[in-house]
Amino acid sequence: MHQCFHIFWTIANTSNLLSLANMKFVIIAALVAVALASDRPYYPKPAYYPKPAYPSPAYPAADGYDYAPMPYSFDWAVLDQASYNDFGHKETSDGNVVTGTYFVLLPDGRRQVVTYKADDYGYVADVKYEGEATYPEYKPSYPAYPKPAYAPPAYPKPTYSAPAYPKPTYAPPAYPKASYPEPSYPTYPRPSYPAYPRPAYASYPRPSYPSYPKPSYPVSTTTEAVTETAAPVVKEAEEAVEAVAVTEPVSEASVAAEPIAEPETSTDAV
Numbered sequence: 001m002h003q004c005f006h007i008f009w010t011i012a013n014t015s016n017l018l019s020l021a022n023m024k025f026v027i028i029a030a031l032v033a034v035a036l037a038s039d040r041p042y043y044p045k046p047a048y049y050p051k052p053a054y055p056s057p058a059y060p061a062a063d064g065y066d067y068a069p070m071p072y073s074f075d076w077a078v079l080d081q082a083s084y085n086d087f088g089h090k091e092t093s094d095g096n097v098v099t100g101t102y103f104v105l106l107p108d109g110r111r112q113v114v115t116y117k118a119d120d121y122g123y124v125a126d127v128k129y130e131g132e133a134t135y136p137e138y139k140p141s142y143p144a145y146p147k148p149a150y151a152p153p154a155y156p157k158p159t160y161s162a163p164a165y166p167k168p169t170y171a172p173p174a175y176p177k178a179s180y181p182e183p184s185y186p187t188y189p190r191p192s193y194p195a196y197p198r199p200a201y202a203s204y205p206r207p208s209y210p211s212y213p214k215p216s217y218p219v220s221t222t223t224e225a226v227t228e229t230a231a232p233v234v235k236e237a238e239e240a241v242e243a244v245a246v247t248e249p250v251s252e253a254s255v256a257a258e259p260i261a262e263p264e265t266s267t268d269a270v
Contacts, residue, residue: 069095086111096120108133 077088084105091100098118106112110133116125 071095106133108135 071092071094073092075088075090079086084107086105087103089100089102091098093099096119099116101113101115103111103113106129109131111130113128113130114125115128116123118124
C-alpha cells in the first residue's frame with residue numbers, strides 16, 4: 001500500500017508538466033494501480049522458534065590428571081629362527097630420567113643396537129652396529145611333491161568298417177614322337193705341340209772361405225775366468241770353418257739338350 005501511494009505522489013508532482021488531456025489518463029491509471037495493489041493478500045512476518053540454549057560442558061581441571069612420577073622397568077625380546085626375527089627392548093625409569101636400549105637383527109646380518117636417554121633436556125640416542133654386512137645369494141628351496149600318476153583314459157573302440165573305394169582305371173597317356181633329326185656334332189683333329197730342348201744351366205765352383213787364426217784374449221784380473229764349458233763349442237766352430245775353406249772346385253758337366261715331350265691331349269668327337 002505504501003508503494004502505491006509513493007507512485008501516486010510521483011505522478012502528481014509530474015502532472016504540472018503535462019497537458020490537461022494527459023492528466024486524466026494519468027489519474028485513471030493511478031487509481032487502477034491502487035485498486036490492483038489493494039487486492040494482494042498481506043502475509044505477516046513468520047515467527048521463528050527461539051534459539052536453543054545448551055549449557056557449556058564442564059571439564060575437570062587439568063590438575064586432576066597431574067600424577068606424581070612413578071618409576072618403572074620392563075624388558076622383552078623375540079627370537080624366531082624360522083622367520084629370521086630377532087629383536088628386543090629394555091627400558092628403566094626412576095620417575096625423572098628414562099634410559100633404555102633396543103636391538104634388531106637387520107637383513108644384511110648386522111645387529112643394530114640403540115641406547116637412549118630421555119630427561120628434561122631432551123632425547124639422546126647412541127646407535128651402534130655389531131657384525132659385518134653379508135649379502136648371500138638367495139637360493140629358494142621348493143618342496144618335493146610326488147609326480148601325479150594319471151591312468152590313461154579308456155575310450156571305446158569304434159565299431160565301423162573302413163570305406164571301400166573303387167580303384168580308378170585310367171589308361172596311360174600316349175604322347176606322339178617328335179619328328180626332328182638327331183643333332184650331329186663336328187669332329188676336330190688332335191692338336192700337336194712343338195718340342196723344346198731342355199735348358200742347360202752353368203755350374204759354379206764351390207766358394208772358399210779364408211781361415212783366420214784363433215784369437216787370443218788377455219787374462220782378466222778383475223773378473224773371474226771363463227768356464228771351460230765354452231771351449232769345446234769354440235773348437236767345433238773353428239774346425240767347421242777350416243773344413244769349408246779346404247774344398248776343391250767342381251768340374252763343369254756338360255748337359256745334353258734333350259727334347260721335352262709334351263703330353264698329348266685328345267678331343268674326340270662326342
